[in-house]
Amino acid sequence: MPEDDTYRKLFVAESIENHENIVNNLLILENGSDDTAIDEIFRAAHTLKGMSASMGFDEMETLCHSMEDVLHLIRSGERSVDKDLIDILLACTDRIEEMLDDIELGGDSSTFNSRELEGKLKSLISEENAVSGNKPGPVAQINMECPEQQEKYSHHISLSIDETSQMKDIRALLALANLKEIGDIVSCNPTPEKLESSNSGFSGTMSLYILTDSDEDTIRNAASVSEVTDITIRPFSLLQEEEFEEQASTDGTLNTTNNLFKVIITVSEGSDLGDVRALIAYQNLADIGQIISSKPSFQDLDEGKFSGLLTVILHSDAGSEALHDAASGVDIQHVLVEPFTEENDVKVETKPVSNITESEDDAIKSPEKTPKKSKKKEVQNIRVEIHRLDQMMNLVEDLVITGGRLRQIAHQYSSKEMDEALNMVSRSVSDLQNLMMNIRMIPLSQIFNRFPRVVRDVAMHDGKEVEFIMTGAETELDRSVIDGLGDPLLHLIRNAVNHGIERPEKRIMAGKNPKGTVVLSAWREQGNVVIQLKDDGGGISSQVILTKAIEKGLITVEQSNNLTRDEIVDLLFMAGFSTADEITDISGRGVGLDVVKGAIESLKGTINVESEEGKGSTFKLILPPTMAIIEVMMVRINGLRCAIPIAAVVEVARIDRTAITRIGKSEAIPFRGEVLQIHHLNEMFRGESNGDIVVVIQYKGTKCCIPVDVVDGQQEVVVKPLSNVIGKCKGVSGVTIPGDGDVVPILDVNSMI
Amino acid sequence: MGRILVVDDTLFMRTLLKNILFSGNHDIVGEAEDGEDAVEKYSSLQPDLVTMDIVMPKKNGIEALKEIMAINPKARVIMCTAVGQEQMVKLAIKTGAKGYIVKPFQAPKVIEEINNVLKS
Numbered sequence: 001m002p003e004d005d006t007y008r009k010l011f012v013a014e015s016i017e018n019h020e021n022i023v024n025n026l027l028i029l030e031n032g033s034d035d036t037a038i039d040e041i042f043r044a045a046h047t048l049k050g051m052s053a054s055m056g057f058d059e060m061e062t063l064c065h066s067m068e069d070v071l072h073l074i075r076s077g078e079r080s081v082d083k084d085l086i087d088i089l090l091a092c093t094d095r096i097e098e099m100l101d102d103i104e105l106g107g108d109s110s111t112f113n114s115r116e117l118e119g120k121l122k123s124l125i126s127e128e129n130a131v132s133g134n135k136p137g138p139v140a141q142i143n144m145e146c147p148e149q150q151e152k153y154s155h156h157i158s159l160s161i162d163e164t165s166q167m168k169d170i171r172a173l174l175a176l177a178n179l180k181e182i183g184d185i186v187s188c189n190p191t192p193e194k195l196e197s198s199n200s201g202f203s204g205t206m207s208l209y210i211l212t213d214s215d216e217d218t219i220r221n222a223a224s225v226s227e228v229t230d231i232t233i234r235p236f237s238l239l240q241e242e243e244f245e246e247q248a249s250t251d252g253t254l255n256t257t258n259n260l261f262k263v264i265i266t267v268s269e270g271s272d273l274g275d276v277r278a279l280i281a282y283q284n285l286a287d288i289g290q291i292i293s294s295k296p297s298f299q300d301l302d303e304g305k306f307s308g309l310l311t312v313i314l315h316s317d318a319g320s321e322a323l324h325d326a327a328s329g330v331d332i333q334h335v336l337v338e339p340f341t342e343e344n345d346v347k348v349e350t351k352p353v354s355n356i357t358e359s360e361d362d363a364i365k366s367p368e369k370t371p372k373k374s375k376k377k378e379v380q381n382i383r384v385e386i387h388r389l390d391q392m393m394n395l396v397e398d399l400v401i402t403g404g405r406l407r408q409i410a411h412q413y414s415s416k417e418m419d420e421a422l423n424m425v426s427r428s429v430s431d432l433q434n435l436m437m438n439i440r441m442i443p444l445s446q447i448f449n450r451f452p453r454v455v456r457d458v459a460m461h462d463g464k465e466v467e468f469i470m471t472g473a474e475t476e477l478d479r480s481v482i483d484g485l486g487d488p489l490l491h492l493i494r495n496a497v498n499h500g501i502e503r504p505e506k507r508i509m510a511g512k513n514p515k516g517t518v519v520l521s522a523w524r525e526q527g528n529v530v531i532q533l534k535d536d537g538g539g540i541s542s543q544v545i546l547t548k549a550i551e552k553g554l555i556t557v558e559q560s561n562n563l564t565r566d567e568i569v570d571l572l573f574m575a576g577f578s579t580a581d582e583i584t585d586i587s588g589r590g591v592g593l594d595v596v597k598g599a600i601e602s603l604k605g606t607i608n609v610e611s612e613e614g615k616g617s618t619f620k621l622i623l624p625p626t627m628a629i630i631e632v633m634m635v636r637i638n639g640l641r642c643a644i645p646i647a648a649v650v651e652v653a654r655i656d657r658t659a660i661t662r663i664g665k666s667e668a669i670p671f672r673g674e675v676l677q678i679h680h681l682n683e684m685f686r687g688e689s690n691g692d693i694v695v696v697i698q699y700k701g702t703k704c705c706i707p708v709d710v711v712d713g714q715q716e717v718v719v720k721p722l723s724n725v726i727g728k729c730k731g732v733s734g735v736t737i738p739g740d741g742d743v744v745p746i747l748d749v750n751s752m753i
Numbered sequence: 754m755g756r757i758l759v760v761d762d763t764l765f766m767r768t769l770l771k772n773i774l775f776s777g778n779h780d781i782v783g784e785a786e787d788g789e790d791a792v793e794k795y796s797s798l799q800p801d802l803v804t805m806d807i808v809m810p811k812k813n814g815i816e817a818l819k820e821i822m823a824i825n826p827k828a829r830v831i832m833c834t835a836v837g838q839e840q841m842v843k844l845a846i847k848t849g850a851k852g853y854i855v856k857p858f859q860a861p862k863v864i865e866e867i868n869n870v871l872k873s
Contacts, residue, residue: 010765043762046808050835051765054857065837272855273839279846284873302843326873330852330866383764 011055012104013383018044019100020449023093027452029074030086041089042071048096052109059109060099066121067092073125088120090453154186154292155216158207159223160230169195169202171227176208178222183212186292186315187260211290259317260340261289263327265310271331275306281335282312284326289316313340386479389440396429396436397718401737403429437478437626444522444531445473447486451493455518458497465504465515466497472522477529478626481603485531485623488599492533492619493520495593500537500617510614512536524625531621540611542568552576569609573597601750604630604645604733630719632736632746634712635695638687641744642708643717643736648749650696650703652711657692669705671696677704679752684731684745699749706747719746755871756782758800760791760817761833762809769858770804770833777864788812792820795828802829802871804854807841815845822849829870833858 021044025037049064067089073079095117099109159175161168173195179185188208194200212219216233223231265281267274279301285291291298294312296305316323320337327335403426410418448470455468477485501507501516508514519534546560549571555563563571571577575594600607605623624630624647632643633652653671660669660678667678676696682688694705717736722729733748757779761767764786771781783798785791789812795803803821807814814832821828832845832853842853851870854863 007765007769010768014763014765040810043808043810046835047763050856051763053835054766054769056857068837272836273834273842273853276839276842276846276853279843280852283846284851302847304839330862330869 007055008103008106009385010383011051012100015048015051015096015100015103018048019093019096022048022096023090023453024449026086026089026093027456029081030083030456033081038071038075042068042075045071055103055108057099057103057109059112059114060096060103063092063095063099063114063118066118070121070124079124085124088117088124092117092121154235155210155212155219156207156234157210157219157223158205158232159228161204161206162227162229163204165204165227168204168227169200171225172202172206174225175206175223175228178225179208179210179219182214182218182222183210184290185209186211186290209292211292259315260292261314261316261320261323262338262340263312263314263323264334264336264338265312265327265332266334267306267308267310268331268333269308274308274331275301275304277329277331278306278310280329281310281327281332284329285312285314285316285323288318288322288326289314389436389479393436393440396433397720399429400433400718404738433629437629440478440480441476441625442479442482443474443476444482444485444529446482447489448473448520448522451490451520454490454493455497458494459501462498463503464497464501466501467515467517469517469519470521471519475522475524475529476625477623481529481605481623481626484599484603488596489520489531489533489621491593491596493518496533496535496537496617496619500535500539502538506538525622529623529625531623532618534616534618536616539613539615539617540569540572540609541613545569545571549574549577569611572609573607629716630746631714631716633695633714634738634744635706635708636710636712637681637689637706637708638685639709640685641712641738641742642681642685643744643746644695644697644706645733645746645749646714648697648699648747650698652693652695653705654692655694655705655707657690669694671705674703679704679706681706681731697749697752699752704752717744717746754779755801755867756780756798757867758783758785758791758794758798758803760785760788760803760809760814761806762786766806766833766856770863773858773860773863774804774867776860777867779867788814788817791817792824795821796824802831802867804831804833804867805845805850806833807838807845815841815848818845818848818850829873831866831870 022041025034025041025044028034028037029041045064045067049061049068052058052060052064070079070085070089074081074085079085092114095112095114099107099112102111103109157179159172161171165171173192176185176188176192176195186209188206190200190202190206195202195206210219214222216235219233220231223233263285265278267277267281271277279298282291282294282298282301291312291314294301294310296307296310300306301310312327314323318326320339323337324335327337403422407422407426410422451470452468455466458464459466496518497516501518502510502512504514507516517536520531521534522529522531524530542565545568546555546563549555550557550560554571554574554577572593573596575592577592577594597607600621600623603623605621607619607621609617609619611617631646633646633649635642635644655669655671660667662668667680668675669678670676678694680688689707689709691707691709693709693711694707695711696703696705715738717738719734719736721734722732731748731752732745734746735743736746737743754777757774759767759770759774759781761770761784767784767786771784774781782800783794785794787809791803791805791814792812794800805814805818809817818830818832821830826849828849830845830850832842832850833856834842834853835856842850845853851873852866854866
């Protein structure tokens with residue numbers, strides 16, 4: 001068993017994909033029969049089985065195998081899909097998920113006992129058997145048309161030409177030609193050459209063996225040329241071997257040790273699929289000869305009727321050594337090749353026939369089967385560990401920074417040639433950077449995929465009916481953003497079903513469809529990604545929020561009277577606020593929307609909610625597609641540089657310093673009809689700017705201004721997060737390193753206002 | 754030794770098989786992750802031998818085998834199978850597959866099978 005760490009990682013990664021695939025398709029299946037969904041589930045379960053078997057994770061393999069059995073019944077239409085079945089299968093996927101968690105941490109799934117689940121699965125099968133009497137079919141069956149194997153049978157034909165005929169040999173040749181059209185002549189006495197020769201000495205009786213799929217009547221018609229008086233046709237099989245030999249030796253039909261052979265093949269007992277080994281040997285022999293008969297027959301082998309010994313009688317020009325080689329192979333214990341009858345030099349009419357060459361013939365005959373001009377497909381996906389991408393990204397960033405330094409140095413020496421070369425370098429670096437950014441983009445489906453299951457479970461738990469619709473799952477975000485987005489979104493979705501959607505009876509009373517709708521959509525808008533979660537539930541009640549907020553001491557009664565509807569709804573995001581009366585195990589766990597808000601903001605995103613009582617709520621998240629690069633305004637305060645995210649900048653303005661008024665400890669200034677607070681960043685910059693330039697910034701409708709000495713300009717910068725050693729640094733969200741190698745802080749506007 | 758095209762829808766299985774094949778001194782000329790991909794790569798790479806998984810998306814291993822046999826009736830294709838897939842393997846053998854290996858793979862058996870088919 002491969003116990004290599006690489007295999008384990010690969011195993012876990014691909015198993016998670018397949019697991020998700022099963023869950024999502026089970027949910028599709030629950031909403032109505034869907035063949036594609038069944039096929040997908042089946043394929044994924046089969047893949048999980050194969051991979052876990054290869055890793056030696058027996059518990060997981062057994063469980064997947066049991067699932068496969070049930071899925072097979074669904075596929076073949078022998079078991080209908082109902083809630084019980086989906087529930088059990090989903091329970092199995094839960095168990096698989098637990099196993100995968102265990103395996104990821106170095107376990108082998110053996111600590112999980114799944115006998116109970118397997119028992120339930122088996123009861124699903126036996127229930128069905130009791131009803132329909134059907135047995136579970138072989139697993140891993142693929143629904144496809146089995147090409148009808150044209151079974152050819154051997155016949156012995158003897159025919160007599162009227163004694164009065166003047167050209168008996170020509171008559172015989174005509175009959176032979178007709179027979180050739182419906183089958184393959186294995187052996188003929190006299191030989192066609194002899195019949196064709198000028199003095200054939202033909203007695204008038206011809207005896208031959210033909211291999212054909214035609215029935216006896218067709219054979220008789222073909223052989224019935226004029227002046228043929230008597231035709232006897234007998235089917236031939238190996239069971240009549242003795243008779244055949246006797247016949248052959250008496251009428252001299254089969255009489256050459258050069259090309260008639262009997263091959264006896266013994267398949268070893270330990271072979272995984274002994275009958276298949278025999279089939280392979282059979283096919284290999286058919287490739288180099290004409291099989292007259294075999295025991296067991298091809299059909300019996302195909303049906304698995306095989307005891308370990310295969311005897312084949314065939315005609316072949318390849319020689320006994322080649323026959324021996326053809327019949328030999330993996331799991332073939334012994335091969336015996338012997339000539340079939342006693343010596344005679346009559347030549348046998350041959351035409352290569354084998355079951356396999358049919359495909360060759362087909363390929364020639366039917367143009368649609370001829371190989372298409374191969375168009376080369378060079379696209380190859382490779383899987384790369386994320387930390388390697390991160391490393392690469394860091395290197396690219398370093399390259400950007402070093403490039404900037406080089407440029408500054410070049411500037412000092414003012415060399416035109418060097419400038420040109422640097423321009424080319426920086427173009428390549430910039431392309432490289434863009435490429436890296438794109439590589440790191442992951443579709444939202446990565447986290448969206450688990451939500452349908454969540455909605456289903458919460459709805460079932462609460463006795464609600466919910467239709468969950470997702471759109472825009474293909475929208476891409478940087479993986480650092482995706483990583484931080486899963487949990488907050490999960491929380492919002494649980495909330496929407498748990499708190500938002502009403503019970504069916506309540507919805508009917510409100511004149512709504514008893515089935516609620518939750519829509520999760522995502523799209524790109526002005527360089528950002530918007531994720532919206534909309535429900536048509538009861539909406540957020542101002543009264544309930546106010547009562548709760550006052551009860552929890554978040555606001556006073558007086559304050560509550562002056563709040564607008566939007567401000568009231570915003571209370572939801574305050575720390576310590578939770579509208580659920582008791583903490584449920586669905587959306588509770590003591591985590592409030594304040595945590596969700598914090599998580600989104602740490603991703604440099606914003607969240608807001610619109611809600612109408614009785615109609616539903618809409619949560620809207622606006623996120624930057626990546627956190628690694630942002631556009632900033634570079635300013636200088638007290639001679640030190642600082643970057644302000646452009647998204648927060650309203651404008652740069654000149655102020656009249658005499659208009660500054662003091663309000664308590666802080667300063668404010670009237671500006672375009674508003675009074676703006678002035679933030680002096682003296683702590684951060686060991687002194688303050690006394691110029692008359694301010695940068696006006698805004699966060700969620702609240703503005704303030706920061707006095708600065710100089711505005712250097714706007715540029716895109718690479719954000720380097722603060723290391724854990726420094727810890728959280730109020731007012732600074734990260735740093736950037738411009739071309740000169742300086743370290744410049746990036747202002748965290750959210751925390752300042 | 755042989756130039757081999759490995760077909761399986763999971764990277765896990767392909768990696769496993771590739772390492773076994775490397776240990777048997779075979780060259781991997783390409784990998785395909787579904788039946789369609791397999792047929793295209795067969796045409797463009799013309800490998801000496803193909804290891805073909807059966808249950809795959811887009812086009813399963815049997816359909817891919819059929820198309821490969823149409824391209825080259827002498828193609829050497831070995832089916833990768835699991836216990837319980839006997840009927841599929843037989844269908845594959847009748848369609849022209851030259852051998853099969855059973856999951857979970859045992860390296861010596863895999864190499865024996867491949868060497869044997871390459872010899873033919």
